[in-house]
Structure formats: structure tokens, C-alpha cells
Amino acid sequence: MAKKVVIIGSGFGGLFAAQALRREDVEITLISKTSHHLFQPLLYQVATGILSEGVIAPSTREVLRRQRNARVILGEVTELDLTSRKVTSQLRGATTVFDYDHLIVAAGAGQSYFGNDHFDAFAPGLKTVDDALELRGRIFGAFEMAEVISEPRERNRQLTFVVVGAGPTGVEVAGQIAELSRVTLRRDFRSVDPGDARVVLVEGSSQVLGAFGQRLGGKAKHELRKLGVEVLLSTKVVDVDVMGVELEDAGGNRWRIESACKIWAAGVQAAPLAKVLADQAGAETDRAGRIKVLPDLTIPGHPEVFVVGDMMALDQLPGVAQVAIQGGQHAAKQIATGEHTPFKYFDKGSMATIARFSAVASIGKVRLSGYPAWAAWLFIHLLYIIGFKSQITALLHWLIAFLTSGRSERTITRQQIAARLALRAVGENYPPPAPIRTQPKDK
Numbered sequence: 038m039a040k041k042v043v044i045i046g047s048g049f050g051g052l053f054a055a056q057a058l059r060r061e062d063v064e065i066t067l068i069s070k071t072s073h074h075l076f077q078p079l080l081y082q083v084a085t086g087i088l089s090e091g092v093i094a095p096s097t098r099e100v101l102r103r104q105r106n107a108r109v110i111l112g113e114v115t116e117l118d119l120t121s122r123k124v125t126s127q128l129r130g131a132t133t134v135f136d137y138d139h140l141i142v143a144a145g146a147g148q149s150y151f152g153n154d155h156f157d158a159f160a161p162g163l164k165t166v167d168d169a170l171e172l173r174g175r176i177f178g179a180f181e182m183a184e185v186i187s188e189p190r191e192r193n194r195q196l197t198f199v200v201v202g203a204g205p206t207g208v209e210v211a212g213q214i215a216e217l218s219r220v221t222l223r224r225d226f227r228s229v230d231p232g233d234a235r236v237v238l239v240e241g242s243s244q245v246l247g248a249f250g251q252r253l254g255g256k257a258k259h260e261l262r263k264l265g266v267e268v269l270l271s272t273k274v275v276d277v278d279v280m281g282v283e284l285e286d287a288g289g290n291r292w293r294i295e296s297a298c299k300i301w302a303a304g305v306q307a308a309p310l311a312k313v314l315a316d317q318a319g320a321e322t323d324r325a326g327r328i329k330v331l332p333d334l335t336i337p338g339h340p341e342v343f344v345v346g347d348m349m350a351l352d353q354l355p356g357v358a359q360v361a362i363q364g365g366q367h368a369a370k371q372i373a374t375g376e377h378t379p380f381k382y383f384d385k386g387s388m389a390t391i392a393r394f395s396a397v398a399s400i401g402k403v404r405l406s407g408y409p410a411w412a413a414w415l416f417i418h419l420l421y422i423i424g425f426k427s428q429i430t431a432l433l434h435w436l437i438a439f440l441t442s443g444r445s446e447r448t449i450t451r452q453q454i455a456a457r458l459a460l461r462a463v464g465e466n467y468p469p470p471a472p473i474r475t476q477p478k479d480k
């Protein structure tokens with residue numbers, strides 16, 4: 038009988054593990070709480086109006102529709118029973134239990150506010166499609182507010198954008214907001230000049246893009262400053278409220294920046310499922326809640342359970358797409374062959390864009406910046422977007438954004454801005470669903 042493989046998560050780790058098993062005699066059940074595979078590295082382009090969410094978040098069901106050995110289930114895994122090898126998932130009151138012979142957990146990571154979770158109401162992170170659409174609403178919405186407000190202090194507050202964290206996401210978001218204000222929106226408003234917008238990038242360490250080394254970090258800082266971004270290094274955000282942020286420098290001096298639109302791009306925390314799994318298995322976790330796995334990506338005492346991607350901690354590997362992709366493929370290979378071997382990560386390099394025609398890239402010993410890095414970034418990202426239709430659409434939108442400075446995805450709605458907070462107020466399960474215990478049946 039074909040072995041049952043349950044995969045949790047439809048991100049890079051989960052999807053690539055499922056695809057790597059396509060020719061094997063296994064029954065795959067991929068369970069994910071989102072119905073799409075999300076290309077997170079391009080979320081900032083959804084937030085700043087370059088791409089639509091559909092381009093970077095294709096339906097997982099559609100991606101796997103020709104893979105006959107795979108079934109896709111929408112649901113949130115809430116319980117794991119490692120002894121009887123069962124996974125329980127919930128979808129609006131419908132509870133489903135799945136048996137497995139092998140389990141691959143790839144539930145990713147969320148934003149960390151370093152113990153200040155209440156900041157997220159005022160400074161959303163950028164991890165999901167919801168986050169990106171909400172931020173798009175907040176970014177474009179701030180310009181709309183500034184257009185109708187005549188009181189100078191409040192108008193300046195609306196036109197002040199604070200981005201927290203100068204890793205790749207923070208740099209990309211800050212660069213894009215600066216470009217939006219200086220170039221794209223230049224002629225669109227009548228009572229306000231979008232070019233007056235203040236974009237502040239706050240970083241706790243002494244360097245922009247710390248993981249890229251001093252030279253590329255320095256170049257990125259220079260490029261950001263050329264775009265008019267204020268870069269505040271060795272500065273921590275100590276408080277966030279609806280009106281703005283409070284900052285503290287290395288000398289302990291505190292001050293405030295009044296800002297309507299704050300974006301949090303600092304810190305990650307493993308998905309809550311990591312704790313459920315660690316408690317069950319008695320496995321250790323690191324400071325970010327990631328599970329410490331054995332060299333073959335399994336957890337101690339359970340050679341049938343693999344943890345891959347942003348949820349696992351091994352040899353200080355970074356939380357990047359390639360670690361998740363290669364980890365998912367390595368877990369799949371071990372399931373297919375029945376042989377356990379250590380995971381060897383092949384580092385293909387890292388890249389971050391700053392603005393049009395400007396990026397930094399570190400590939401092996403090669404360091405690129407400016408146009409060559411940007412061209413390499415464009416090519417590689419296009420290659421990894423899933424689906425030919427999405428690749429063509431992305432290319433078209435990039436032509437519009439990069440050659441004409443226009444942005445084709447500027448639609449914002451009130452629901453996108455308010456939905457996350459409203460849902461939290463009424464509870465994610467509103468309206469209350471009828472409880473059902475169920476099991477999917479083949480047609």
C-alpha cells in the first residue's frame with residue numbers, strides 16, 4: 038500500500054516537497070491554512086502597487102492539479118499526535134483528522150515584535166497577502182489623507198512613513214515608498230506635493246542589510262539616501278502608537294516621530310505550530326521559537342517527522358526561500374529512498390532591490406550592485422514565480438513600473454485596511470460555524 042505523507046504548509050518548503058514526490062508511490066495530503074502558495078519576496082511589490090496579489094499567490098490546488106498523488110486541504114493544523122501519527126486540521130468548524138506514515142512540517146514563521154505584540158495594530162508586518170493589501174491601503178491612504186488635510190502638523194504626520202528594520206524587506210519597502218512619492222505620484226495630487234513625504238528607515242544595528250556585509254550594506258545606505266530616505270542606524274523603536282513611534286539611540290536619548298503609516302519589518306518568530314510540535318516531541322527550540330532539528334531535518338526520536346524551512350533551526354541557516362526549497366526536497370528524497378542523510382545547503386546567494394535599476398547581490402564570492410545586480414534580481418525572481426501566466430503578467434507589470442514609473446495595482450479599499458483589526462475584535466470564527474467532524478472522500 039502507498040505510504041501516506043502529510044505535508045503542512047504550502048509555502049516554499051511544503052510545495053517543493055510535494056512536487057519532489059510527484060513520481061513516487063505515495064499518497065500526499067498537503068494541508069495549509071492559506072489556499073495559495075505565496076512568493077513572499079515580492080510581497081512588498083503588492084504593498085506598493087506594482088503587482089497584484091494573484092501574480093505572487095497562485096492557488097495551490099491549481100499548481101498541484103496534475104499531480105495525481107497529491108490532495109490539497111485548506112485548514113489550520115491545530116493538533117499533532119506523534120504517537121498515533123495523526124494530524125488534526127480545522128476549517129470553520131469542520132474538524133478533519135489525517136493519518137500519516139511520514140510528516141513534513143513547513144509552517145513557516147510570522148512577525149516578531151520582540152514581546153510587544155500590541156505594536157502590530159499600528160505597525161503591520163509584511164508576511165501575508167492580507168498584510169500586503171492592508172499596507173497598500175495604509176500607504177496610498179496616507180497620501181489621500183494628506184490631500185484633504187490643511188493643518189500642517191497633521192498633514193506632515195500623514196506624509197511621514199516609518200519603516201522598522203533595515204533587512205531586505207525594510208530596505209525594499211522604504212525604497213519603494215520613496216520612489217512612489219518622488220516619481221510615481223508626483224503629478225497626481227493638487228493640494229499636496231507627494232515629493233514632500235518623509236521616509237524614515239530605523240535599524241537597531243549599526244548597518245543596513247547586515248547579512249550582506251559592510252560594502253554592499255554601505256552601498257544600499259548610499260542609494261537609499263540618494264532617494265531621500267532618512268536612515269537611522271543604531272536606533273531602536275521603543276514604543277508605537279496610533280500617532281507615531283518613539284525611538285531611542287545607542288546613547289539612551291529618546292525622541293518621537295509623528296507618523297500615520299508605520300511598517301514593521303524587523304524580527305521573525307516561528308509559526309505557533311512549532312511550539313505544539315516541540316511540546317509533543319520534547320524537542321528544543323531556539324530564541325525565535327524554531328525547532329532544533331537533527332542533521333537529516335527530522336526531530337529527535339521521530340525519524341518519520343521532518344521540519345523544514347523557516348520553522349527549523351540547523352547550523353545557523355538563514356530563513357530564506359532556498360533553505361526551505363532545498364530542505365523540502367531533501368525531506369522528500371529521504372522519504373522516497375528510505376535512507377536518512379545529512380542536509381547540505383547549497384547557498385545560491387542573496388539579493389535585495391532598493392529602487393528601479395538599483396539592487397545589491399551577493400553570489401558566492403561575487404558582490405554586485407547597481408544595474409547588474411538589479412538585472413540579476415529581475416531574472417531570478419521571474420524564474421521562481423510559479424506558473425507561465427503569472428510570469429508573463431509580472432513581466433508586463435514590471436515593464437509598466439520600471440519603464441514608465443506607473444503602477445497598475447493602486448486599488449485600495451476600506452475593508453483591506455480595517456479587516457484584520459475588525460476580525461480580531463469579533464473573533465476569526467465570525468459568524469460562528471456549525472461544528473462538524475469530517476473526512477474527505479475520493480470522487
Ligand SMILES: Cc1cc2nc3c(=O)[nH]c(=O)nc-3n(C[C@H](O)[C@H](O)[C@H](O)COP(=O)(O)OP(=O)(O)OC[C@H]3O[C@@H](n4cnc5c(N)ncnc54)[C@H](O)[C@@H]3O)c2cc1C
Pocket residue numbers: 045046047048049050051068069070071073075076077078079080081112113114115143144145146163164205206308310345346347348356357358359361388
Ligand atoms: C516580505 C518577505 C520578503 C522575503 N524576501 C526574501 C528574499 O528576497 N529571498 C529569500 O530567499 N527569502 C526571502 N524571504 C524569506 C522566504 O520567503 C522564507 O524563507 C520562505 O517563505 C520560507 O518558506 P517556508 O515554507 O518555511 O514558510 P512559508 O513560505 O512562510 O510557508 C508557510 C506555510 O505554512 C502554512 N501554515 C502555517 N501555519 C499553519 C498551520 N497551523 N496549519 C496549516 N498551515 C499552516 C502557511 O499558510 C504557509 O502556506 C522573504 C520573506 C518575507 C516575509
